[in-house]
Amino acid sequence: VQLVESGGGLVHPGGSLRLSCAASGLSLNEYTVTWFRQFSGKEREGVALISSANEVTYRTNSLKGRFTLSKDNAENKVYLQINSLKPEDTAVYYCAAHFTGGDRFDPRQYLYWGQGTQLTVSS
DSSP states (O other), rough: OOOEEEOOEEEOOOOOEEEEEEEEESGGGGSSSEEEEEESSEEEEEEEEETTTOOOEEEHHHHHHHHHEEEEEETTTTEEESSSOOOOOOOOEEEEEESSSSTOOOOEEEEEEEEEEEEEOOO
Protein backbone atom coordinates (compact mmCIF):
# COMPACT_ATOMS: atom_id res chain seq x y z
CA VAL A 1 0.00 0.00 0.00
CA GLN A 2 1.28 3.41 -0.91
CA LEU A 3 -0.12 6.90 -0.63
CA VAL A 4 1.63 9.69 -2.48
CA GLU A 5 0.81 13.35 -2.01
CA SER A 6 1.71 15.97 -4.57
CA GLY A 7 0.87 19.52 -5.52
CA GLY A 8 2.58 21.42 -2.77
CA GLY A 9 4.99 24.26 -3.32
CA LEU A 10 5.48 27.96 -2.82
CA VAL A 11 2.35 30.03 -3.33
CA HIS A 12 1.65 33.72 -2.81
CA PRO A 13 -0.98 34.76 -0.31
CA GLY A 14 -4.40 34.83 -1.88
CA GLY A 15 -3.53 32.12 -4.35
CA SER A 16 -4.98 28.67 -4.75
CA LEU A 17 -3.70 25.21 -5.33
CA ARG A 18 -4.85 21.63 -5.34
CA LEU A 19 -3.12 18.89 -3.43
CA SER A 20 -3.44 15.31 -4.66
CA CYS A 21 -3.32 12.03 -2.84
CA ALA A 22 -2.78 9.03 -5.10
CA ALA A 23 -3.16 5.52 -3.80
CA SER A 24 -1.83 2.19 -4.92
CA GLY A 25 -2.55 -1.13 -3.31
CA LEU A 26 -5.91 -0.06 -1.95
CA SER A 27 -9.06 1.43 -3.33
CA LEU A 28 -9.72 4.82 -1.78
CA ASN A 29 -13.36 4.26 -2.56
CA GLU A 30 -13.47 1.66 0.22
CA TYR A 31 -11.87 3.71 2.97
CA THR A 32 -12.17 6.96 4.80
CA VAL A 33 -9.42 9.24 3.53
CA THR A 34 -8.35 12.18 5.60
CA TRP A 35 -6.09 15.13 4.98
CA PHE A 36 -3.95 16.26 7.88
CA ARG A 37 -1.46 19.06 8.15
CA GLN A 38 1.46 19.61 10.41
CA PHE A 39 2.76 23.04 11.26
CA SER A 40 6.40 23.33 12.16
CA GLY A 41 6.92 22.10 15.69
CA LYS A 42 3.29 21.08 16.14
CA GLU A 43 1.28 17.89 16.14
CA ARG A 44 -0.58 16.84 13.04
CA GLU A 45 -4.10 18.14 12.87
CA GLY A 46 -6.99 17.02 10.76
CA VAL A 47 -8.27 19.17 7.92
CA ALA A 48 -11.00 17.25 6.14
CA LEU A 49 -12.07 13.72 5.37
CA ILE A 50 -14.15 11.87 2.85
CA SER A 51 -15.84 8.67 3.87
CA SER A 52 -16.31 5.55 1.78
CA ALA A 53 -19.85 6.84 1.28
CA ASN A 54 -18.39 10.05 -0.17
CA GLU A 55 -19.50 12.18 2.75
CA VAL A 56 -17.12 15.09 3.30
CA THR A 57 -16.48 16.44 6.76
CA TYR A 58 -14.30 19.40 7.65
CA ARG A 59 -12.76 19.49 11.08
CA THR A 60 -13.87 23.07 11.67
CA ASN A 61 -16.30 25.45 10.00
CA SER A 62 -13.47 27.84 9.21
CA LEU A 63 -11.75 25.16 7.15
CA LYS A 64 -14.94 24.49 5.24
CA GLY A 65 -14.89 27.95 3.72
CA ARG A 66 -11.55 27.72 1.93
CA PHE A 67 -10.88 24.00 1.68
CA THR A 68 -12.67 21.63 -0.66
CA LEU A 69 -12.13 17.90 -0.62
CA SER A 70 -13.07 15.70 -3.54
CA LYS A 71 -12.39 12.23 -4.85
CA ASP A 72 -11.87 10.71 -8.27
CA ASN A 73 -12.67 7.02 -8.05
CA ALA A 74 -11.45 6.29 -11.55
CA GLU A 75 -8.05 7.80 -10.79
CA ASN A 76 -8.05 6.48 -7.20
CA LYS A 77 -7.14 9.93 -5.98
CA VAL A 78 -8.38 12.34 -3.38
CA TYR A 79 -7.87 16.06 -3.80
CA LEU A 80 -7.71 18.99 -1.42
CA GLN A 81 -8.38 22.34 -3.06
CA ILE A 82 -7.28 25.30 -0.99
CA ASN A 83 -8.31 28.82 -1.93
CA SER A 84 -7.42 32.25 -0.58
CA LEU A 85 -4.19 30.87 0.81
CA LYS A 86 -2.74 32.50 3.90
CA PRO A 87 0.76 32.34 5.36
CA GLU A 88 -0.71 30.43 8.30
CA ASP A 89 -1.62 27.61 5.89
CA THR A 90 2.09 26.87 5.59
CA ALA A 91 2.52 23.28 6.68
CA VAL A 92 3.26 19.78 5.50
CA TYR A 93 0.04 18.22 4.23
CA TYR A 94 -0.53 14.49 4.55
CA CYS A 95 -3.22 12.13 3.43
CA ALA A 96 -4.09 9.08 5.44
CA ALA A 97 -6.30 6.07 4.88
CA HIS A 98 -7.64 3.01 6.66
CA PHE A 99 -9.31 4.50 9.69
CA THR A 100 -9.19 2.01 12.55
CA GLY A 101 -11.75 3.52 14.90
CA GLY A 102 -12.37 6.36 17.32
CA ASP A 103 -11.95 10.02 16.41
CA ARG A 104 -11.67 10.29 12.63
CA PHE A 105 -9.46 13.36 13.00
CA ASP A 106 -7.06 11.64 15.35
CA PRO A 107 -3.91 10.83 13.34
CA ARG A 108 -3.25 7.83 15.58
CA GLN A 109 -6.29 6.09 14.12
CA TYR A 110 -4.92 5.69 10.60
CA LEU A 111 -2.91 2.82 9.27
CA TYR A 112 -1.56 4.22 5.99
CA TRP A 113 0.15 7.54 5.41
CA GLY A 114 1.78 9.37 2.58
CA GLN A 115 5.13 11.08 2.89
CA GLY A 116 3.58 14.54 2.91
CA THR A 117 3.85 17.54 0.64
CA GLN A 118 5.14 20.92 1.78
CA LEU A 119 2.96 23.94 1.20
CA THR A 120 4.55 27.31 1.80
CA VAL A 121 2.49 30.46 1.51
CA SER A 122 4.68 33.52 1.33
CA SER A 123 5.11 36.70 -0.64
